Amino acid sequence: MTDIRSRNSRDSKYADFEDLREQAITLRREGLSRRQIRDRLLVDNNDILNRLLDGEPAPDWTRRPNAKDDLRAKARELRLQGMTYDRIQVELGCSKSSISLWVRDLPKPPRRTREEASAIAKRGWEATLQRREEERRQTKQAAKDEIGTLSERELMIVGAALYWAEGTKDKPHARRESVAFVNSDPSMIQVFLAWLDLLGVDRELLRFHVSIHESADVLAAEEYWAGLVGSDTSSFGRTTLKKHNAKTVRKNVGADYHGCLIVQVQRSADLYRRIEGWWYGIVDASVLVSGRSLPG
Known part of the structure; x- marks a missing residue:
């Protein structure tokens, strides 16, 4: 009997969608997560839950920290300045595939000249050489530390x-x-x-x-x-x-x-x-x- 009453209650809420959406938005703005709102309103259909919360941002506490957030923001800033994927990669040191995902909705910069392409390639190679040199230095230092003192x-x-x-x-x-x-x-x-x-x-x-x-x-x-x-x-x-x-x-x-x-x-x-x-x-x-x- 209890299950029948609960199901009837949910059906009535789905019928009055606007009233249910208003409740969902109120709970969202109070800082509740999707799961908490779902349990509070007894909404077990994800499509309906998405429609109820459409346009409402998640509370800050539910967002997982992402180490690439700063890189993403910087990549978008550089793209808006007219930089190509190659130049952004040189500046930030991240992969082109990541850059593409972050900035693909932004307008493409004008086609670069041969001289600009050569300069970018040179800077990229210099960055690679610096990274390799740092790897060499770290390997040598680690090996040196392994020796310690001699008897x-x-x-x-x-x-x-x-x-x-x-x-x-x-x-x-x-x-x-x-x-x-x-x-x-x-x-x-x-x-x-x-x-x-x-x-x-x-x-x-x-x-x-x-x-x-x-x-x-x-x-x-x-x-x-x-x-x-x-x-x-x-x-x-x-x-x-x-x-x-x-x-x-x-x-x-x-x-x-x-x-x-x-x-x-x-x-x-x-x-x-x-x-x-x-x-x-x-x-x-x-x-x-x-x-x-x-x-x-």
């Missing part, structure tokens, strides 16, 4: 591997049991010197030499390396000058080119033998970790 043992292993990759080595046909390290990368030099300090090598035993192309600024290079190692150019050995070949197109030019620094350790035969031993100890330990045997 003395870790630095000892790093230094031994670094020397075996970049330092001079003894050969059966040319005995060179002395420590000499050559590199153009200042960070490599810094790590090598820190490693020598860890090993207790006296700085008085170090000799520095610069090797650089004769066409470069030799004095500036000597001062640069002297500042890096905390020494004075007067304590440096004679600089080795490489002859310039005009036919060779070199990339290592300009103010950032400082040549190479040679770091020699005096009376270092015993240190060299220890370095060689450390290196082959690293090799053997690496084989055990990997589970692979060396060829031969």
